Amino acid sequence: MAKKKTSARPKKAVVRKKKVATKKVAVKKAKTVAKSKPKAVAKKKGAAKSKAVAKKRVVTRSAAPEVIGAGQTPRVITRGGAAAVQTKSGFPFNAEQIPNGVKEAAFLHSYRKSAWNQFEKLPLPSTNDEAWRRTDIRQLKRGSLQIVDGLAKAARDKLPSIPARLLKPLVGKGHGGQIVFGPGKTSVQLSKAIAKQGVVFTDFATAAAKHPELLKKVLGKVVKPDEGKFAAMAGALAGRGVLLYVPKGVQVDEPLHSLLWGPGAGLAYFSHVLVWVEDGASVTYVHESASPTIGEQSMHAGIVELHVGSRANLRFVELQSWGEHMWNFTHERARVKKDGNLDWIFGALGSHLTKNFSEINLEGEGSVGRMSGFYFTDGNQHLDHDTQQNHLAPHTSSDLLFKGALEEQSRSVWQGMIYVAPGAQRTDGYQANRNLVLSKQARADSIPGLEIQADDVRCTHGATVGKIDPDEYFYLLSRGIPPVEARRLIVKGFFDPIMERIPFEGVRQRFQQAIVQKMK
Amino acid sequence: MSQLDIRDLRVTVAGNEILKGLNLTIEQGKVHALMGPNGSGKSTLAYTLMGHPNYEVTGGEVWFKGQNILELEPDQRSHLGIFLAFQYPVAIPGVSVANFLRTALNSHRKAKNPEDKGMPIPEFRTLMKEKMDLLKMDHSFAGRYLNDGFSGGEKKRAEILQMAALDPEFAVLDETDSGLDIDALRNVAEGVQALRGPNFGALVITHYQRLLNYINPDVVHVMFDGRIVETGGPELALKLEAQGYDWVREAHQLVTSGQ
Numbered sequence: 001m002a003k004k005k006t007s008a009r010p011k012k013a014v015v016r017k018k019k020v021a022t023k024k025v026a027v028k029k030a031k032t033v034a035k036s037k038p039k040a041v042a043k044k045k046g047a048a049k050s051k052a053v054a055k056k057r058v059v060t061r062s063a064a065p066e067v068i069g070a071g072q073t074p075r076v077i078t079r080g081g082a083a084a085v086q087t088k089s090g091f092p093f094n095a096e097q098i099p100n101g102v103k104e105a106a107f108l109h110s111y112r113k114s115a116w117n118q119f120e121k122l123p124l125p126s127t128n129d130e131a132w133r134r135t136d137i138r139q140l141k142r143g144s145l146q147i148v149d150g151l152a153k154a155a156r157d158k159l160p161s162i163p164a165r166l167l168k169p170l171v172g173k174g175h176g177g178q179i180v181f182g183p184g185k186t187s188v189q190l191s192k193a194i195a196k197q198g199v200v201f202t203d204f205a206t207a208a209a210k211h212p213e214l215l216k217k218v219l220g221k222v223v224k225p226d227e228g229k230f231a232a233m234a235g236a237l238a239g240r241g242v243l244l245y246v247p248k249g250v251q252v253d254e255p256l257h258s259l260l261w262g263p264g265a266g267l268a269y270f271s272h273v274l275v276w277v278e279d280g281a282s283v284t285y286v287h288e289s290a291s292p293t294i295g296e297q298s299m300h301a302g303i304v305e306l307h308v309g310s311r312a313n314l315r316f317v318e319l320q321s322w323g324e325h326m327w328n329f330t331h332e333r334a335r336v337k338k339d340g341n342l343d344w345i346f347g348a349l350g351s352h353l354t355k356n357f358s359e360i361n362l363e364g365e366g367s368v369g370r371m372s373g374f375y376f377t378d379g380n381q382h383l384d385h386d387t388q389q390n391h392l393a394p395h396t397s398s399d400l401l402f403k404g405a406l407e408e409q410s411r412s413v414w415q416g417m418i419y420v421a422p423g424a425q426r427t428d429g430y431q432a433n434r435n436l437v438l439s440k441q442a443r444a445d446s447i448p449g450l451e452i453q454a455d456d457v458r459c460t461h462g463a464t465v466g467k468i469d470p471d472e473y474f475y476l477l478s479r480g481i482p483p484v485e486a487r488r489l490i491v492k493g494f495f496d497p498i499m500e501r502i503p504f505e506g507v508r509q510r511f512q513q514a515i516v517q518k519m520k
Numbered sequence: 521m522s523q524l525d526i527r528d529l530r531v532t533v534a535g536n537e538i539l540k541g542l543n544l545t546i547e548q549g550k551v552h553a554l555m556g557p558n559g560s561g562k563s564t565l566a567y568t569l570m571g572h573p574n575y576e577v578t579g580g581e582v583w584f585k586g587q588n589i590l591e592l593e594p595d596q597r598s599h600l601g602i603f604l605a606f607q608y609p610v611a612i613p614g615v616s617v618a619n620f621l622r623t624a625l626n627s628h629r630k631a632k633n634p635e636d637k638g639m640p641i642p643e644f645r646t647l648m649k650e651k652m653d654l655l656k657m658d659h660s661f662a663g664r665y666l667n668d669g670f671s672g673g674e675k676k677r678a679e680i681l682q683m684a685a686l687d688p689e690f691a692v693l694d695e696t697d698s699g700l701d702i703d704a705l706r707n708v709a710e711g712v713q714a715l716r717g718p719n720f721g722a723l724v725i726t727h728y729q730r731l732l733n734y735i736n737p738d739v740v741h742v743m744f745d746g747r748i749v750e751t752g753g754p755e756l757a758l759k760l761e762a763q764g765y766d767w768v769r770e771a772h773q774l775v776t777s778g779q
Contacts, residue, residue, distance in 0.1 A: 477571075482595050489620070
């Protein structure tokens with residue numbers, strides 16, 4: 001294993017609790033959680049030793065167990081309690097820029113208006129906010145950003161066009177449908193067979209015109225614009241939106257694909273992805289964000305809302321290959337109903353800086369959520385993945401594995417939380433984050449967390465930060481494998497467990513290519 | 521001429537001199553056994569020949585095919601035809617035996633010809649199967665992560681499999697027999713015997729005669745305190761088996777202390 005035996009020890013904490021219920025009051029629950037976020041930072045310094053800190057945190061608060069029944073909304077703790085409100089956020093956007101193409105879709109406009117109000121009200125996150133402690137966005141030149149849709153057509157036409165390789169299927173042999181957001185225009189395709197099944201897979205403008213009632217039903221139900229400055233910004237300004245709706249019981253055989261292409265400097269892109277899989281339905285959907293790297297900053301803010309109905313199946317693959325000038329902010333959440341199944345895959349290779357909130361709410365009994373993430377950073381990239389697995393009903397299970405490698409001066413942050421609500425008995429939660437630090441200057445922070453309020457659960461977590469084992473390296477060299485190849489092979493081996501969780505050859509190949517490119 | 525010629529080799533590990541002016545010549549196509557008590561420097565010699573960074577060469581030369589290999593990187597030594605079967609093979613999780621071997625083979629091809637596009641997969645498969653059959657290995661072995669969770673015997677077999685696939689001109693086998701049961705020992709020895717020929721020389725490091733029963737060495741050396749102190753034919757190994765190392769110690773400790 002590409003980890004220092006002596007140092008990168010995987011730490012595991014298995015929490016099994018039985019009947020611990022006492023009468024402790026849980027009044028200040030959420031607050032306490034936000035503040036007591038552990039500072040277990042596994043930091044790489046120096047060549048000689050690899051330091052691995054995998055601090056576990058088990059917050060145990062025993063309240064009288066309350067079983068969550070139908071119709072009850074369980075309380076979800078969220079992180080990032082806002083600090084002092086800043087009056088000026090410095091973004092040069094105004095309410096006139098709220099997209100308003102389809103006049104009849106009044107609900108959409110009012111959603112955006114209200115998101116805009118939130119955007120104006122909410123403070124810009126700062127490192128005083130718990131969730132943003134390790135991700136500093138002060139260097140984002142907010143004042144010089146321009147919304148891409150505001151560009152003159154001539155300027156938009158000059159932006160780099162989409163490379164054909166990004167339009168190739170990543171999953172299976174072909175696409176059942178594809179939505180491509182270019183700088184100036186959006187193209188939508190959906191196979192007749194799938195359309196006939198009643199599946200809607202289209203952009204927001206078309207959805208608002210042709211399926212307003214559907215859009216209204218699903219918009220803003222899983223992620224709220226008031227969850228943060230960037231969520232509000234995306235909610236208000238997202239000109240690029242996807243609606244994927246799969247009706248009850250429908251099995252979509254061919255995967256669907258969308259590409260958000262965001263080239264250019266000094267530009268702001270906003271996106272909003274809505275996926276609604278009704279009871280008993282199933283679909284595979286791949287969404288990619290990409291752009292070529294250029295010198296100046298650009299930004300993207302996005303919302304992803306996923307609804308997985310009862311006994312439904314969603315396999316959602318997200319690939320983030322933004323250019324390394326991009327500042328990328330996303331708020332993503334999935335909710336999974338009774339016996340539903342979500343398989344959520346994240347691949348992050350690009351952007352200058354990313355702050356990604358992704359969350360699974362296991363709302364229905366027997367629901368299952370799996371999150372698999374891989375990231376590989378180089379240069380001065382900074383990727384921050386903030387994950388949350390919320391067990392809000394009994395018999396739910398979640399399984400998270402994020403693996404990352406870091407080259408040069410790059411940095412990664414993963415902070416994850418498993419939350420088990422009162423009464424969510426017999427849940428099984430797992431989270432693991434493994435990092436392979438390939439340079440003396442790179443640094444990985446890995447912060448697992450548990451917050452358990454039920455007394456019959458099984459939660460396991462582990463976090464490691466390690467470096468290439470010199471004995472493994474020598475072994476490969478001794479077989480004639482040259483240094484660069486040897487390191488690549490070790491890195492590929494390190495990622496293999498996560499690749500095994502991704503049954504898509506195209507996605508795996510893309511990642512293998514990235515390893516080769518990043519490890520020159 | 522692929523004779524291996526070690527001249528006055530001095531090696532230090534963590535500040536301690538382990539090899540103290542070692543001289544040894546292994547002629548092309550000959551198999552030499554190297555024996556000696558624990559701590560005499562046998563493994564140090566093995567690692568040094570392969571270029572492990574923890575072994576600091578403070579003096580001497582090792583000539584092979586017209587080059588002083590001490591000036592080469594480990595991968596270059598491998599390209600030159602040198603192979604080390606590790607005493608403790610390292611696990612490489614996530615990398616299958618097949619993937620690893622293909623990468624290694626292609627690296628060798630590329631070193632010979634930078635334009636090489638790599639061995640075609642069908643050809644590679646045939647080669648793998650052939651070598652695995654030679655070592656009586658199950659073909660499923662190819663899909664397992666290299667040395668990860670392997671038993672002691674499997675690890676040693678995997679070493680010999682790699683050796684067979686890479687087809688070196690000179691191999692060092694560092695206690696390849698340790699931890700093997702009789703059947704595994706026979707398999708491994710047969711694997712080595714199959715490679716034997718005018719273009720394959722080897723230095724077989726072992727403590728026991730039983731491996732040498734299968735691999736009849738041309739020459740036997742005894743190492744003591746960082747030097748070769750006795751050289752003879754197969755009968756020397758038999759003498760050690762019967763009498764142990766005390767007579768060696770007695771004969772050479774005097775020399776050492778007399779210095």
